[in-house]
Amino acid sequence: MNEPLRLYSYWRSSAAYRVRIGLHLKGLAFENVPVHLLEGGGQQHSEAYRQLNPQGLVPLLVHGQRRMSQSLAILEYLDEVWPEPPLLPATARERQRVRALASLIACDIHPLNNLRVLKYFEHDWNVPAPEREDWIRHWIETGFKALEAMLADHPSTGDFCEGEFPTLADCCLVPQVYNARRYGVDMTPYPTIRRIEAACLALPAFQAASPERQPDAPANAG
Structure with a gap:
């Protein structure tokens, strides 16, 4: 799984913050792509970003050609692809x-x-x-x-x-x-x-x- 990771994020987004924590706990290198949620009415509403994430929300994780939304689902994906250290317990x-x-x-x-x-x-x-x-x-x-x-x-x-x-x-x-x-x-x-x-x-x-x-x-x- 050597494909690059790219995280569309906003510095103060709670949901994006969750995913950043998970990526850092896993020791995964990723490109942080800022999406300003307030500037110009919100960059998340732009047509270009909607093409990536139809919900117009952050975070969005791109792994190779795969685009993933929803912070909890992203964190579980990270845990399944990179199991160590685990984000979910054993039982x-x-x-x-x-x-x-x-x-x-x-x-x-x-x-x-x-x-x-x-x-x-x-x-x-x-x-x-x-x-x-x-x-x-x-x-x-x-x-x-x-x-x-x-x-x-x-x-x-x-x-x-x-x-x-x-x-x-x-x-x-x-x-x-x-x-x-x-x-x-x-x-x-x-x-x-x-x-x-x-x-x-x-x-x-x-x-x-x-x-x-x-x-x-x-x-x-x-």
Whole structure:
């Protein structure tokens, strides 16, 4: 599988951030192709990009001639093609738990705060910025309350969401915490989430994937 990898990404996209983490955990070299989600109404809406990804979303991973969308599906593809180090644990029960934690974040929290939703509130419903931000915080806090309960004191929770090595769930957790901090969510009620985030951010792979280190990040992003 020596075909080149090319990731269409935006520095602050949570979904693209997940895939960057997975690529770096696998030690895979890839070309980062920035897609600015705001400039000129959003480069993801251009005809050229729609030809690549009809959804007009990031991330998009190109492996040779294959084009792949949807962050969780991309991460599972990476795990199947490059099994080491694994992003999914060895047993069916452990894999189910990791997928459930990842889905809580990627399917239940993140879509409600996605740029498309916020733009619709702003342009179609004229919802003011303070109310939009209240919406964001409400759904992050609702999701984090459940996530904290699922992680805290669970026998499978280790340094990371599942055991002692980062998995698919951690690839999702860190970007969502980044987004929470961006919108001023009080993280005090979520000590287990904060502890796992710290363990992840101590690893070079998570550091390399961080938004501020991406080629399209503005100079003042840090």
